[in-house]
Amino acid sequence: MSVSTPAERDELNQLLVQSGRGDQKAFAELYKRTSSKLFGVCLRMLRDRGEAEEVLQETYTTVWRRAASFDPGKASAITWLVTLSRNKAIDRLRQHREELLDDPLKLEEAPDDQPSPAADAESSQEYRRLELCLDELEPQQQNSVREAFFTGATYNELATRCKVPLGTMKSWIRRSLMQLRTCLDQ
């Protein structure tokens, strides 16, 4: 499944709009094309197959019910879908926050999220731009932003994982976000 070319994006937008009109066939096609991406997102955050499956199911049932509110003028379907799955996964993470606070996963042990050259070649223009802007950040700050995005961790959890004070983590991320915005909105 690839969603990086404008034509593919348009097709997904169309499928989501049709789903909003109650078209079950379009919805099935949308699932076929996007579920692997969304499952990857859920699995990365929840790190448990069963939980990721539940969240994926919740995500798509919500997609079906809310598809009518999707406005392709405001967001692309893939952004809308990834956002929805991340929100569901983060909600799930917050539900058992206590258990996960003790998670031994450290930044340095986290899987390498640097894109491979192949991924780079297939990536969208939007992604390449974001990557350029991320590269302008200090390495630690850049890693914190990536870790936050991929794992859905809270400030507290990130600070624990990176062994820095909470205030330091907050200022790293906030500064990074503002820098990213300036860079991306140029």
Added chain:
Amino acid sequence: MNTPADDGNNNLRYAEYVLGVLDADTRAAVAHEVETIDEAAVAVALWQKRLMPLAETIEDVKPAAYVWARIHDALQFDAPVRSAPRKGLWDNLALWHWLGMGASAVAVALLVVMALPRQTTTPTPTVISAGYMAATIQQDNGSTGWTATMDLQNARMVVVPATPVAFAQGREPELWLIPAGGKPISVGMIALDKATTIALDPATLAKLGPTAALAVSVEPIGGSPTGQPTGAVIGKGAIGAAADSRTKVASATVARTDRMSV
């Protein structure tokens, strides 16, 4: 793109919300703003656009087929969507029950596939697809306990009671898949009085075939505590292909099921 109102702490909160670093309470507060304040919704949408492309680097992982079956069931879709001719009947319990009462497994599967072009005005004989398997679970008293039909494409099974034997208080029927020469694998608890739809995981799905059989045992409520049958096995049935791939059925049959499928 930025307006003065866009800047400052609020915008930072929206960015933090989208990135996902806020704790549960703050998150809920921002989510509420997004629902109720236009400016918040716009700011959050902008941040989503900025940050979501990062998800492109996450490796795709194909979910198991039963996840789609669960979504499909949860939304009560009227048919397995990816196979256009099948509409409505899968979820029609009255039809399942009727089929379970008297029909042989082959006839059940045949009817299911046959009866489906409900929307065509003239019923036409249809080619049977090979995506189904079926089993009739015979009890020791000679009567049919249940009929099971397996929809391979959508990874699920419908088990319909015919005339199952009575169960003592606190005991329920559990369905098992027995691969040739293998140990029983629990498929799930089944009902005595209504059809049970069970999503099949890939491991179970892979073992369905003409050399495997289904069996029903008497177990405590909720299922065998050991993962293997603990009570008496009260019925068994071989699994067969649901129908020959080119069988045709007279239109009279279609008419009959049409009436049942309202």
